[in-house]
Amino acid sequence: MTTLVDYPDVVARYEPTLGLEVHVELSTNTKMFCGCPTEFGAEPNTQVCPTCLGLPGSLPVVNRTAVESAIRIGLALNCSIAPWGRFARKNYFYPDMPKNFQTSQYDEPICVDGYMDVVLDDGAVVRVEIERAHMEEDTGKSLHVGGATGRIHGADYSLLDYNRAGVPLIEIVTRMIPDTGGRAPEVARAYVTQLRDLIKSLGVSDVRMDQGSMRCDVNLSLSPVGSGVLGTRSETKNVNSLRSVERAVRYEMSRQAGVLDGGGSVVQETRHFEEQSGTTRAGRIKETSEDYRYFPEPDLVPIAPSAEWVEELRATLPEKPWERRSRIQVSWGISDEELRDLVNAGALDLIEATVAAGAPAGEARSWWVAYLAQQANTQGVELDRLAITPAQVARVIELVAAGELNNKLARQVVDGVLAGEGEPDEVVEKRGLAVVSDDGPLIAAVDEALAAQPDVAEKIRSGKVQAAGAIVGAVMKATRGQADAKRVRELIIERCS
Ligand SMILES: [Zn+2]
Numbered sequence: 001m002t003t004l005v006d007y008p009d010v011v012a013r014y015e016p017t018l019g020l021e022v023h024v025e026l027s028t029n030t031k032m033f034c035g036c037p038t039e040f041g042a043e044p045n046t047q048v049c050p051t052c053l054g055l056p057g058s059l060p061v062v063n064r065t066a067v068e069s070a071i072r073i074g075l076a077l078n079c080s081i082a083p084w085g086r087f088a089r090k091n092y093f094y095p096d097m098p099k100n101f102q103t104s105q106y107d108e109p110i111c112v113d114g115y116m117d118v119v120l121d122d123g124a125v126v127r128v129e130i131e132r133a134h135m136e137e138d139t140g141k142s143l144h145v146g147g148a149t150g151r152i153h154g155a156d157y158s159l160l161d162y163n164r165a166g167v168p169l170i171e172i173v174t175r176m177i178p179d180t181g182g183r184a185p186e187v188a189r190a191y192v193t194q195l196r197d198l199i200k201s202l203g204v205s206d207v208r209m210d211q212g213s214m215r216c217d218v219n220l221s222l223s224p225v226g227s228g229v230l231g232t233r234s235e236t237k238n239v240n241s242l243r244s245v246e247r248a249v250r251y252e253m254s255r256q257a258g259v260l261d262g263g264g265s266v267v268q269e270t271r272h273f274e275e276q277s278g279t280t281r282a283g284r285i286k287e288t289s290e291d292y293r294y295f296p297e298p299d300l301v302p303i304a305p306s307a308e309w310v311e312e313l314r315a316t317l318p319e320k321p322w323e324r325r326s327r328i329q330v331s332w333g334i335s336d337e338e339l340r341d342l343v344n345a346g347a348l349d350l351i352e353a354t355v356a357a358g359a360p361a362g363e364a365r366s367w368w369v370a371y372l373a374q375q376a377n378t379q380g381v382e383l384d385r386l387a388i389t390p391a392q393v394a395r396v397i398e399l400v401a402a403g404e405l406n407n408k409l410a411r412q413v414v415d416g417v418l419a420g421e422g423e424p425d426e427v428v429e430k431r432g433l434a435v436v437s438d439d440g441p442l443i444a445a446v447d448e449a450l451a452a453q454p455d456v457a458e459k460i461r462s463g464k465v466q467a468a469g470a471i472v473g474a475v476m477k478a479t480r481g482q483a484d485a486k487r488v489r490e491l492i493i494e495r496c497s
Helices: 007-013 064-076 184-202 242-261 307-314 321-332 336-344 348-356 361-379 390-401 407-418 424-431 439-452 454-461 465-478 485-496
Strands: 014-025 088-091 101-104 111-119 125-137 141-145 157-161 168-174 214-224 234-239 269-274 279-285
Touching: 007 014, 007 242, 014 184, 014 242, 064 111, 064 125, 064 168, 064 184, 064 307, 101 125, 111 184, 125 184, 184 214, 184 242, 184 321, 214 242, 234 242, 234 279, 242 269, 242 279, 321 336, 321 348, 321 361, 336 348, 336 361, 348 361, 348 390, 361 390, 361 407, 390 407, 390 424, 407 424, 439 454, 439 465, 439 485, 454 465, 454 485, 465 485
Parallel strands: 234 269
Antiparallel strands: 014 168, 014 214, 088 101, 111 125, 125 168, 141 157, 214 234, 269 279
Protein backbone atom coordinates (compact mmCIF):
# COMPACT_ATOMS: atom_id res chain seq x y z
CA MET A 1 0.00 0.00 0.00
CA THR A 2 1.52 3.29 -1.11
CA THR A 3 0.89 6.34 1.04
CA LEU A 4 1.38 9.64 -0.75
CA VAL A 5 2.09 12.88 1.08
CA ASP A 6 0.79 16.13 -0.40
CA TYR A 7 3.52 18.01 -2.20
CA PRO A 8 3.44 21.21 -0.07
CA ASP A 9 3.66 19.05 3.03
CA VAL A 10 6.66 17.17 1.57
CA VAL A 11 8.63 20.33 0.89
CA ALA A 12 7.76 21.76 4.31
CA ARG A 13 9.43 18.84 6.03
CA TYR A 14 11.88 17.25 3.58
CA GLU A 15 14.67 18.40 1.32
CA PRO A 16 14.95 16.54 -1.96
CA THR A 17 18.29 15.73 -3.54
CA LEU A 18 17.95 15.29 -7.25
CA GLY A 19 20.24 13.71 -9.81
CA LEU A 20 19.56 13.27 -13.51
CA GLU A 21 21.07 10.85 -15.98
CA VAL A 22 20.21 11.53 -19.57
CA HIS A 23 20.97 9.14 -22.42
CA VAL A 24 21.18 10.68 -25.84
CA GLU A 25 21.33 8.58 -28.99
CA LEU A 26 23.66 10.20 -31.49
CA SER A 27 22.41 10.59 -35.03
CA THR A 28 25.55 9.22 -36.65
CA ASN A 29 25.08 7.35 -39.91
CA THR A 30 26.68 4.23 -38.49
CA LYS A 31 26.91 2.50 -35.12
CA MET A 32 29.46 3.14 -32.37
CA PHE A 33 31.79 0.24 -33.14
CA CYS A 34 30.77 -1.10 -36.56
CA GLY A 35 29.55 0.15 -39.93
CA CYS A 36 25.89 -0.84 -39.56
CA PRO A 37 23.33 1.87 -40.33
CA THR A 38 21.36 3.41 -37.47
CA GLU A 39 18.13 4.45 -39.13
CA PHE A 40 15.09 4.35 -36.85
CA GLY A 41 12.17 2.09 -37.66
CA ALA A 42 13.85 -0.34 -40.11
CA GLU A 43 12.71 -3.97 -40.40
CA PRO A 44 13.91 -5.86 -37.30
CA ASN A 45 17.40 -7.35 -37.47
CA THR A 46 18.25 -5.87 -40.86
CA GLN A 47 20.89 -3.49 -39.47
CA VAL A 48 23.24 -5.93 -37.81
CA CYS A 49 26.65 -7.49 -38.39
CA PRO A 50 29.00 -9.87 -36.54
CA THR A 51 30.40 -7.02 -34.39
CA CYS A 52 27.12 -5.66 -33.03
CA LEU A 53 25.77 -9.20 -32.66
CA GLY A 54 28.85 -10.13 -30.60
CA LEU A 55 29.82 -13.06 -32.83
CA PRO A 56 33.17 -14.74 -32.11
CA GLY A 57 36.17 -13.19 -33.80
CA SER A 58 34.53 -9.83 -34.57
CA LEU A 59 36.39 -6.71 -33.56
CA PRO A 60 35.05 -3.22 -32.81
CA VAL A 61 36.35 0.02 -34.32
CA VAL A 62 35.45 3.40 -32.78
CA ASN A 63 33.24 5.76 -34.78
CA ARG A 64 35.16 9.02 -35.10
CA THR A 65 32.03 11.13 -35.62
CA ALA A 66 30.58 9.77 -32.38
CA VAL A 67 33.72 10.82 -30.50
CA GLU A 68 33.52 14.28 -32.08
CA SER A 69 29.87 14.57 -31.05
CA ALA A 70 30.71 13.50 -27.49
CA ILE A 71 33.44 16.12 -27.26
CA ARG A 72 31.18 18.84 -28.68
CA ILE A 73 28.44 17.98 -26.18
CA GLY A 74 31.03 18.08 -23.38
CA LEU A 75 32.34 21.46 -24.50
CA ALA A 76 28.83 22.87 -24.78
CA LEU A 77 28.31 21.75 -21.17
CA ASN A 78 31.50 23.51 -20.05
CA CYS A 79 33.25 20.20 -19.36
CA SER A 80 36.95 19.43 -19.45
CA ILE A 81 37.86 16.93 -22.14
CA ALA A 82 40.03 14.08 -20.92
CA PRO A 83 43.25 13.93 -22.95
CA TRP A 84 43.29 10.13 -22.67
CA GLY A 85 40.72 7.54 -21.72
CA ARG A 86 39.72 3.97 -22.32
CA PHE A 87 36.45 2.24 -22.95
CA ALA A 88 35.39 -0.34 -20.39
CA ARG A 89 33.31 -3.48 -20.43
CA LYS A 90 30.25 -3.42 -18.21
CA ASN A 91 29.47 -7.09 -17.75
CA TYR A 92 25.94 -8.35 -17.41
CA PHE A 93 23.57 -10.65 -19.19
CA TYR A 94 20.54 -9.24 -20.89
CA PRO A 95 18.76 -10.89 -23.82
CA ASP A 96 18.87 -7.69 -25.86
CA MET A 97 22.62 -7.36 -25.39
CA PRO A 98 24.16 -10.23 -27.32
CA LYS A 99 27.80 -9.51 -26.38
CA ASN A 100 27.05 -10.13 -22.69
CA PHE A 101 28.73 -6.85 -21.91
CA GLN A 102 28.07 -3.25 -22.82
CA THR A 103 31.03 -1.26 -24.11
CA SER A 104 30.94 1.91 -22.04
CA GLN A 105 33.29 4.24 -20.22
CA TYR A 106 33.76 3.78 -16.50
CA ASP A 107 36.50 5.55 -14.57
CA GLU A 108 37.91 7.39 -17.60
CA PRO A 109 34.98 9.29 -19.13
CA ILE A 110 35.71 11.61 -22.02
CA CYS A 111 33.99 14.71 -20.51
CA VAL A 112 34.11 15.72 -16.84
CA ASP A 113 33.28 18.60 -14.50
CA GLY A 114 30.93 20.82 -16.43
CA TYR A 115 27.81 22.79 -15.66
CA MET A 116 24.70 24.29 -17.20
CA ASP A 117 22.85 27.31 -15.85
CA VAL A 118 19.20 26.37 -15.96
CA VAL A 119 16.65 29.15 -16.23
CA LEU A 120 13.26 28.54 -14.60
CA ASP A 121 9.99 30.07 -15.79
CA ASP A 122 10.24 33.06 -13.43
CA GLY A 123 13.80 33.80 -14.53
CA ALA A 124 15.50 32.22 -11.49
CA VAL A 125 18.76 30.49 -12.40
CA VAL A 126 19.92 27.17 -10.95
CA ARG A 127 23.42 25.97 -11.77
CA VAL A 128 23.34 22.24 -12.45
CA GLU A 129 26.80 20.70 -12.25
CA ILE A 130 27.69 17.99 -14.72
CA GLU A 131 29.79 15.22 -13.22
CA ARG A 132 30.53 13.46 -16.48
CA ALA A 133 29.42 12.71 -19.99
CA HIS A 134 30.62 9.43 -21.39
CA MET A 135 30.25 7.35 -24.52
CA GLU A 136 28.60 3.97 -24.68
CA GLU A 137 26.47 1.83 -26.95
CA ASP A 138 22.77 1.16 -26.89
CA THR A 139 21.22 -2.28 -26.45
CA GLY A 140 18.72 -4.01 -28.73
CA LYS A 141 15.02 -4.05 -28.02
CA SER A 142 12.80 -6.81 -26.63
CA LEU A 143 9.21 -7.09 -27.73
CA HIS A 144 7.00 -9.14 -25.39
CA VAL A 145 4.05 -10.56 -27.30
CA GLY A 146 0.71 -11.88 -26.08
CA GLY A 147 0.29 -10.06 -22.77
CA ALA A 148 -2.04 -7.18 -22.10
CA THR A 149 0.63 -4.78 -20.88
CA GLY A 150 3.48 -5.36 -23.33
CA ARG A 151 5.60 -6.36 -20.35
CA ILE A 152 7.23 -9.75 -20.00
CA HIS A 153 4.76 -10.81 -17.30
CA GLY A 154 1.86 -12.55 -18.98
CA ALA A 155 3.54 -12.58 -22.40
CA ASP A 156 3.46 -15.75 -24.53
CA TYR A 157 6.85 -15.17 -26.10
CA SER A 158 9.43 -12.45 -26.68
CA LEU A 159 11.04 -11.20 -29.87
CA LEU A 160 14.41 -9.50 -30.13
CA ASP A 161 15.45 -6.76 -32.50
CA TYR A 162 19.17 -5.99 -32.55
CA ASN A 163 18.98 -3.01 -34.93
CA ARG A 164 19.54 -0.64 -32.01
CA ALA A 165 22.36 -2.72 -30.50
CA GLY A 166 25.54 -0.69 -30.83
CA VAL A 167 23.95 2.67 -31.67
CA PRO A 168 26.14 5.39 -30.08
CA LEU A 169 24.91 6.87 -26.83
CA ILE A 170 26.14 9.68 -24.68
CA GLU A 171 25.20 9.46 -21.03
CA ILE A 172 25.20 12.82 -19.26
CA VAL A 173 25.24 12.60 -15.48
CA THR A 174 24.63 15.54 -13.15
CA ARG A 175 26.09 15.89 -9.71
CA MET A 176 23.48 15.74 -6.97
CA ILE A 177 21.42 18.90 -7.15
CA PRO A 178 20.82 19.94 -3.54
CA ASP A 179 17.96 21.91 -2.08
CA THR A 180 16.04 23.58 -4.88
CA GLY A 181 13.72 25.52 -2.58
CA GLY A 182 10.82 23.19 -3.18
CA ARG A 183 11.21 23.41 -6.95
CA ALA A 184 12.91 20.09 -7.70
CA PRO A 185 10.25 18.91 -10.22
CA GLU A 186 10.47 22.20 -12.11
CA VAL A 187 14.28 22.21 -12.02
CA ALA A 188 14.35 18.67 -13.42
CA ARG A 189 12.05 19.56 -16.27
CA ALA A 190 13.85 22.81 -17.08
CA TYR A 191 17.23 21.05 -17.07
CA VAL A 192 16.11 18.31 -19.46
CA THR A 193 14.37 20.86 -21.72
CA GLN A 194 17.46 23.03 -21.89
CA LEU A 195 19.75 20.04 -22.42
CA ARG A 196 17.52 18.85 -25.26
CA ASP A 197 17.61 22.27 -26.93
CA LEU A 198 21.38 22.50 -26.49
CA ILE A 199 22.04 19.09 -28.03
CA LYS A 200 19.61 19.77 -30.84
CA SER A 201 21.46 22.99 -31.64
CA LEU A 202 24.67 20.97 -31.98
CA GLY A 203 23.03 18.81 -34.66
CA VAL A 204 24.35 15.61 -33.10
CA SER A 205 21.04 13.98 -32.19
CA ASP A 206 17.38 14.44 -33.01
CA VAL A 207 16.68 14.21 -29.22
CA ARG A 208 13.21 12.77 -29.75
CA MET A 209 12.00 11.65 -26.34
CA ASP A 210 8.95 10.02 -27.95
CA GLN A 211 11.21 7.82 -30.09
CA GLY A 212 13.67 7.08 -27.30
CA SER A 213 16.59 9.00 -28.76
CA MET A 214 16.66 10.95 -25.50
CA ARG A 215 15.80 9.19 -22.24
CA CYS A 216 16.01 10.40 -18.69
CA ASP A 217 16.59 8.55 -15.43
CA VAL A 218 15.62 10.43 -12.28
CA ASN A 219 17.54 9.82 -9.05
CA LEU A 220 15.82 11.15 -6.01
CA SER A 221 16.22 11.01 -2.26
CA LEU A 222 14.71 12.90 0.64
CA SER A 223 16.21 13.97 3.92
CA PRO A 224 14.42 15.66 6.82
CA VAL A 225 14.87 19.44 6.67
CA GLY A 226 18.07 20.49 8.39
CA SER A 227 19.25 16.93 9.09
CA GLY A 228 22.16 17.18 6.68
CA VAL A 229 21.96 13.41 6.14
CA LEU A 230 21.57 12.22 2.57
CA GLY A 231 18.64 9.82 2.19
CA THR A 232 18.53 6.58 0.21
CA ARG A 233 17.69 7.23 -3.41
CA SER A 234 15.49 5.57 -5.96
CA GLU A 235 16.27 5.63 -9.67
CA THR A 236 13.26 6.04 -11.95
CA LYS A 237 14.21 4.76 -15.41
CA ASN A 238 13.49 5.84 -18.95
CA VAL A 239 11.15 8.71 -18.34
CA ASN A 240 10.21 9.65 -21.86
CA SER A 241 8.66 13.09 -21.98
CA LEU A 242 9.49 16.46 -20.47
CA ARG A 243 6.21 16.50 -18.61
CA SER A 244 6.88 13.02 -17.24
CA VAL A 245 10.25 14.14 -15.85
CA GLU A 246 8.47 16.71 -13.73
CA ARG A 247 5.73 14.28 -12.72
CA ALA A 248 8.18 11.50 -11.84
CA VAL A 249 10.13 13.77 -9.47
CA ARG A 250 6.97 15.03 -7.84
CA TYR A 251 5.55 11.53 -7.43
CA GLU A 252 8.77 10.11 -5.97
CA MET A 253 8.93 12.96 -3.46
CA SER A 254 5.36 12.24 -2.32
CA ARG A 255 5.93 8.48 -2.23
CA GLN A 256 9.24 8.58 -0.36
CA ALA A 257 7.81 11.04 2.18
CA GLY A 258 4.99 8.54 2.77
CA VAL A 259 7.50 5.73 3.35
CA LEU A 260 9.59 7.85 5.73
CA ASP A 261 6.56 9.21 7.61
CA GLY A 262 5.40 5.63 8.19
CA GLY A 263 8.71 4.80 9.85
CA GLY A 264 9.93 2.77 6.87
CA SER A 265 13.07 3.17 4.84
CA VAL A 266 13.37 3.92 1.15
CA VAL A 267 14.72 0.97 -0.81
CA GLN A 268 17.59 1.62 -3.18
CA GLU A 269 16.05 0.30 -6.35
CA THR A 270 15.22 1.12 -9.93
CA ARG A 271 11.64 2.13 -10.55
CA HIS A 272 9.59 2.43 -13.72
CA PHE A 273 7.49 5.45 -14.51
CA GLU A 274 3.92 4.67 -15.55
CA GLU A 275 2.92 7.24 -18.13
CA GLN A 276 -0.83 6.65 -17.74
CA SER A 277 -1.14 6.98 -13.98
CA GLY A 278 1.86 9.25 -13.38
CA THR A 279 3.15 6.84 -10.74
CA THR A 280 6.28 4.72 -10.38
CA ARG A 281 6.52 1.00 -9.65
CA ALA A 282 9.38 -0.98 -8.18
CA GLY A 283 11.84 -2.60 -10.60
CA ARG A 284 14.95 -4.44 -9.59
CA ILE A 285 17.10 -3.86 -6.53
CA LYS A 286 19.86 -1.58 -7.71
CA GLU A 287 23.19 -3.17 -8.43
CA THR A 288 26.36 -1.43 -7.39
CA SER A 289 29.13 -0.76 -9.86
CA GLU A 290 31.18 -3.63 -8.35
CA ASP A 291 28.51 -6.02 -9.57
CA TYR A 292 29.33 -5.20 -13.16
CA ARG A 293 33.01 -6.26 -12.96
CA TYR A 294 34.09 -3.33 -15.11
CA PHE A 295 37.46 -3.73 -16.81
CA PRO A 296 39.22 -1.81 -19.57
CA GLU A 297 38.13 -2.89 -23.05
CA PRO A 298 41.10 -4.76 -24.55
CA ASP A 299 39.84 -4.66 -28.15
CA LEU A 300 39.83 -0.87 -28.49
CA VAL A 301 42.66 1.63 -28.46
CA PRO A 302 42.33 4.47 -25.91
CA ILE A 303 40.72 7.72 -27.01
CA ALA A 304 43.33 10.46 -26.84
CA PRO A 305 41.95 13.69 -28.35
CA SER A 306 44.72 16.23 -28.98
CA ALA A 307 44.34 19.76 -27.61
CA GLU A 308 44.28 21.04 -31.23
CA TRP A 309 41.40 18.75 -32.16
CA VAL A 310 39.43 19.79 -29.09
CA GLU A 311 39.96 23.47 -29.97
CA GLU A 312 38.89 22.83 -33.55
CA LEU A 313 35.69 21.26 -32.25
CA ARG A 314 35.16 24.11 -29.78
CA ALA A 315 35.21 26.50 -32.74
CA THR A 316 32.26 24.60 -34.27
CA LEU A 317 29.94 25.23 -31.32
CA PRO A 318 26.90 27.28 -32.31
CA GLU A 319 25.36 30.07 -30.29
CA LYS A 320 23.58 28.65 -27.23
CA PRO A 321 19.85 28.24 -27.98
CA TRP A 322 18.76 30.40 -25.04
CA GLU A 323 21.20 33.16 -25.99
CA ARG A 324 19.99 32.97 -29.56
CA ARG A 325 16.39 33.31 -28.39
CA SER A 326 17.16 36.40 -26.33
CA ARG A 327 18.92 37.95 -29.31
CA ILE A 328 16.00 37.16 -31.61
CA GLN A 329 13.49 38.46 -29.09
CA VAL A 330 15.28 41.79 -28.91
CA SER A 331 15.77 42.14 -32.65
CA TRP A 332 12.15 41.24 -33.48
CA GLY A 333 10.80 43.26 -30.57
CA ILE A 334 8.48 40.54 -29.28
CA SER A 335 7.28 39.71 -25.76
CA ASP A 336 8.27 36.69 -23.66
CA GLU A 337 4.90 35.20 -24.37
CA GLU A 338 5.11 35.71 -28.13
CA LEU A 339 8.56 34.16 -28.12
CA ARG A 340 7.31 31.15 -26.15
CA ASP A 341 4.44 30.68 -28.60
CA LEU A 342 6.85 30.72 -31.55
CA VAL A 343 9.12 28.19 -29.84
CA ASN A 344 6.19 25.92 -28.94
CA ALA A 345 4.83 26.12 -32.47
CA GLY A 346 8.24 25.02 -33.80
CA ALA A 347 8.29 28.21 -35.86
CA LEU A 348 11.38 29.99 -34.56
CA ASP A 349 13.97 28.41 -36.85
CA LEU A 350 11.67 28.72 -39.86
CA ILE A 351 10.97 32.39 -39.24
CA GLU A 352 14.63 33.11 -38.65
CA ALA A 353 15.55 31.39 -41.91
CA THR A 354 12.82 33.35 -43.70
CA VAL A 355 14.23 36.59 -42.30
CA ALA A 356 17.73 35.48 -43.33
CA ALA A 357 16.35 34.99 -46.85
CA GLY A 358 15.41 38.68 -46.92
CA ALA A 359 11.89 38.93 -45.48
CA PRO A 360 10.90 41.45 -42.80
CA ALA A 361 10.47 39.71 -39.41
CA GLY A 362 6.85 40.76 -38.93
CA GLU A 363 5.67 39.31 -42.22
CA ALA A 364 7.76 36.17 -41.85
CA ARG A 365 6.19 35.60 -38.43
CA SER A 366 2.71 36.25 -39.67
CA TRP A 367 2.99 33.75 -42.54
CA TRP A 368 4.37 30.94 -40.38
CA VAL A 369 2.09 31.32 -37.37
CA ALA A 370 -1.10 32.02 -39.32
CA TYR A 371 -1.61 30.64 -42.83
CA LEU A 372 1.17 28.05 -42.83
CA ALA A 373 0.35 26.87 -39.31
CA GLN A 374 -3.23 26.31 -40.49
CA GLN A 375 -2.01 24.31 -43.49
CA ALA A 376 0.24 22.18 -41.25
CA ASN A 377 -2.69 21.62 -38.93
CA THR A 378 -4.95 20.59 -41.81
CA GLN A 379 -2.32 18.19 -43.14
CA GLY A 380 -1.63 16.87 -39.64
CA VAL A 381 2.12 17.48 -39.88
CA GLU A 382 4.67 19.55 -38.01
CA LEU A 383 5.31 23.01 -39.41
CA ASP A 384 8.81 22.10 -40.57
CA ARG A 385 7.41 19.17 -42.57
CA LEU A 386 5.39 21.42 -44.87
CA ALA A 387 6.57 21.26 -48.48
CA ILE A 388 7.68 24.88 -48.54
CA THR A 389 11.05 26.34 -47.64
CA PRO A 390 11.77 29.58 -45.78
CA ALA A 391 13.37 30.91 -48.97
CA GLN A 392 10.14 30.27 -50.89
CA VAL A 393 8.09 32.02 -48.20
CA ALA A 394 10.52 34.94 -48.38
CA ARG A 395 10.04 35.12 -52.16
CA VAL A 396 6.24 35.24 -51.78
CA ILE A 397 6.62 38.06 -49.25
CA GLU A 398 8.91 39.86 -51.70
CA LEU A 399 6.35 39.54 -54.51
CA VAL A 400 3.67 41.03 -52.26
CA ALA A 401 5.95 43.90 -51.28
CA ALA A 402 6.67 44.58 -54.95
CA GLY A 403 2.92 44.80 -55.64
CA GLU A 404 3.03 41.77 -57.95
CA LEU A 405 0.80 39.76 -55.62
CA ASN A 406 -1.87 40.78 -53.17
CA ASN A 407 -2.48 38.75 -50.01
CA LYS A 408 -5.19 36.63 -51.53
CA LEU A 409 -3.09 35.73 -54.57
CA ALA A 410 -0.07 35.14 -52.31
CA ARG A 411 -2.01 32.47 -50.43
CA GLN A 412 -2.84 30.80 -53.73
CA VAL A 413 0.85 30.86 -54.68
CA VAL A 414 1.71 29.25 -51.34
CA ASP A 415 -0.96 26.62 -51.99
CA GLY A 416 0.67 25.91 -55.33
CA VAL A 417 4.11 25.53 -53.78
CA LEU A 418 2.67 23.22 -51.10
CA ALA A 419 1.01 21.19 -53.84
CA GLY A 420 4.38 20.64 -55.49
CA GLU A 421 3.83 22.97 -58.44
CA GLY A 422 7.32 24.45 -58.17
CA GLU A 423 8.90 27.70 -57.08
CA PRO A 424 6.64 30.69 -56.28
CA ASP A 425 7.47 32.40 -59.58
CA GLU A 426 6.60 29.26 -61.51
CA VAL A 427 3.28 28.98 -59.68
CA VAL A 428 2.48 32.63 -60.48
CA GLU A 429 3.28 31.94 -64.11
CA LYS A 430 1.46 28.62 -64.43
CA ARG A 431 -1.65 29.66 -62.52
CA GLY A 432 -1.65 33.17 -64.02
CA LEU A 433 -1.78 34.77 -60.59
CA ALA A 434 0.11 38.01 -61.01
CA VAL A 435 -1.64 41.17 -59.90
CA VAL A 436 -2.90 43.12 -62.89
CA SER A 437 -0.85 46.27 -62.41
CA ASP A 438 -0.84 47.32 -65.99
CA ASP A 439 -3.29 50.27 -66.11
CA GLY A 440 -4.59 49.36 -69.59
CA PRO A 441 -6.79 46.39 -68.68
CA LEU A 442 -7.65 47.97 -65.32
CA ILE A 443 -8.95 51.15 -66.95
CA ALA A 444 -11.06 49.05 -69.29
CA ALA A 445 -12.49 47.11 -66.34
CA VAL A 446 -13.13 50.32 -64.37
CA ASP A 447 -14.92 51.95 -67.31
CA GLU A 448 -17.01 48.85 -67.78
CA ALA A 449 -17.99 48.75 -64.10
CA LEU A 450 -18.85 52.49 -64.10
CA ALA A 451 -20.99 52.02 -67.19
CA ALA A 452 -22.81 49.10 -65.55
CA GLN A 453 -23.66 51.15 -62.45
CA PRO A 454 -24.37 54.68 -63.75
CA ASP A 455 -26.09 55.82 -60.53
CA VAL A 456 -22.98 54.92 -58.50
CA ALA A 457 -20.77 56.61 -61.08
CA GLU A 458 -22.90 59.74 -60.76
CA LYS A 459 -22.50 59.77 -56.96
CA ILE A 460 -18.72 59.54 -57.28
CA ARG A 461 -18.71 62.33 -59.84
CA SER A 462 -20.71 64.48 -57.42
CA GLY A 463 -17.99 63.98 -54.78
CA LYS A 464 -19.24 60.97 -52.80
CA VAL A 465 -15.93 59.21 -52.99
CA GLN A 466 -16.96 56.52 -50.48
CA ALA A 467 -19.35 55.14 -53.13
CA ALA A 468 -16.26 53.96 -55.06
CA GLY A 469 -16.23 50.78 -52.92
CA ALA A 470 -18.97 49.17 -55.01
CA ILE A 471 -17.00 49.81 -58.21
CA VAL A 472 -13.77 48.50 -56.66
CA GLY A 473 -15.66 45.31 -55.73
CA ALA A 474 -16.98 44.92 -59.26
CA VAL A 475 -13.53 45.40 -60.78
CA MET A 476 -11.95 42.91 -58.34
CA LYS A 477 -14.63 40.40 -59.27
CA ALA A 478 -14.14 41.00 -62.98
CA THR A 479 -10.38 40.49 -62.63
CA ARG A 480 -10.78 37.38 -60.40
CA GLY A 481 -9.09 39.14 -57.49
CA GLN A 482 -5.97 39.86 -59.46
CA ALA A 483 -6.24 43.64 -59.50
CA ASP A 484 -4.35 45.88 -57.12
CA ALA A 485 -7.31 47.27 -55.15
CA LYS A 486 -5.50 50.47 -54.21
CA ARG A 487 -4.66 51.23 -57.81
CA VAL A 488 -8.25 50.42 -58.88
CA ARG A 489 -9.59 52.98 -56.39
CA GLU A 490 -7.19 55.63 -57.72
CA LEU A 491 -8.25 54.91 -61.28
CA ILE A 492 -11.96 55.14 -60.40
CA ILE A 493 -11.43 58.58 -58.87
CA GLU A 494 -9.38 59.66 -61.89
CA ARG A 495 -11.99 58.42 -64.39
CA CYS A 496 -14.79 60.20 -62.53
CA SER A 497 -13.09 63.55 -62.13
ZN1 LIG B 1 27.03 -3.96 -36.78
